[in-house]
Amino acid sequence: MARMTMIEAVRSAMDVSMAQDDNVVVFGEDVGYFGGVFRCTQGLQAKYGKTRCFDTPISESGIVGTAIGMAAYGLKPCVEIQFADYMYPAYDQLTQEAARIRYRSNGDFTCPIVVRMPTGGGIFGGQTHSQSPEALFTHVCGLKVIVPSNPYDAKGLLIAAIEDPDPVMFLEPKRLYNGPFDGHHERPVTPWSKHDLGEVPEGHYTIPIGKAEIRRAGSAVTVVAYGTMVHVALAAAEDAGIDAEVIDLRSLLPLDLDTITNSVRKTGRCVVVHEATLTSGFGAEVVALVQENCFYHLEAPIVRVAGWDTPYPHAQEWDYFPSPGRLGQALAEVMGA
Structure with a gap:
């Protein structure tokens, strides 16, 4: 290791x-x-x-x-x-x-x-x-x-x-790319943060394609994320003090719909976050699937948090990214609905 x-x-x-x-x-x-x-x-x-x-x-x-x-x-x-x-x-x-x-x-x-x-x-x-x-x-x-x-x-x-x-x-x-990321910082932080998900074996191993991972168990709201936004979601849940369940999709296609729907049926609420622009982003597909499969379990509208619908703003890069603050507002909105 x-x-x-x-x-x-x-x-x-x-x-x-x-x-x-x-x-x-x-x-x-x-x-x-x-x-x-x-x-x-x-x-x-x-x-x-x-x-x-x-x-x-x-x-x-x-x-x-x-x-x-x-x-x-x-x-x-x-x-x-x-x-x-x-x-x-x-x-x-x-x-x-x-x-x-x-x-x-x-x-x-x-x-x-x-x-x-x-x-x-x-x-x-x-x-x-x-x-x-x-x-x-x-x-x-x-x-x-x-x-x-x-x-x-x-x-x-x-x-x-x-x-x-x-x-x-x-x-x-x-x-x-260059180290652990705790969701708050622009750059990786050292030493390895508490969101470090383990050491890496030096030899051969595989992870099944199409299987999501629950990074944080919770019962109040489901947060669906992937890539960098997984760490932002973990930080937002802690900052907001909300018992959020954070799902790391890992694979977008094929998609582990069972893990998503089982979580939403348990929590009754869902927030989807990704870095890409909002309109026609992959989050829209997740929202549609949750709506189709969990409608009678939902206690609040599903909310998306994403990048702006604009050409990538070089000078405002860190405002463009969904942050723990922006995601925390969405969590509060869903919990208050």
Whole structure:
């Protein structure tokens, strides 16, 4: 067991997978010699050679298209899109090819690719380095979508994604990359906070894709979150002194609806929080599902807390993020209804 940042956990997942299976290849922009813009792939090329970890031209469509072809011939590509904001040129390849190969070939071919991408804000990267596009992938049948909230989950879920026979979008929250995050601070805090969710095994392990985790048990209100917002939710619940149950989705598609509905039927109230913009964000899907499955158990309207419906505001980044204060107001509103 070792203490790892999320960067180290992601790197360890690829290392373990490459050591275990020669068909696993890693490529993308600057991921080879340089080790990636966030150093997630540092040392992999030196260890496994330039044929298994290599740099590509600046062409996201080319990266994903090449990965799809490799996967069809039996390889297991784990590719990096340098920032989630850069994935749009590859969206056609992902939605029209990767997501459909299993179905259009009647199961003769699968597409075991993983597309890793740093997501969300936290580095003052502005409009083209800070987006949260997860909802665009959850609308596509055939893709799986994962957003981890801590190093332990990041490693276990990434190994599971690499071993999965279908395409997986793996979104890594940048604010969580370099250490623990207690929900209040702009930057990671040291020493490891009480929200640190455990040490990370150095070897192989997996976490099932499609299974949520209850991070805080409670009986008064259910808070549904993923990624960085899990830590914000934990902080808000403590600040507000509310007996909130905090659910970390971990996997958006497939979604663990049972864990959500069982919690809401118990608490009778629900708040959904995510960093992406409010309109058509993934929270809207969660709200619809809770409404459909828990209507007769609800004691108050479901509330969403999210980013603003505006192009990403570089200068107001920390106001844009849902904060413990904003989420606390929503919790008070729901409890008072």
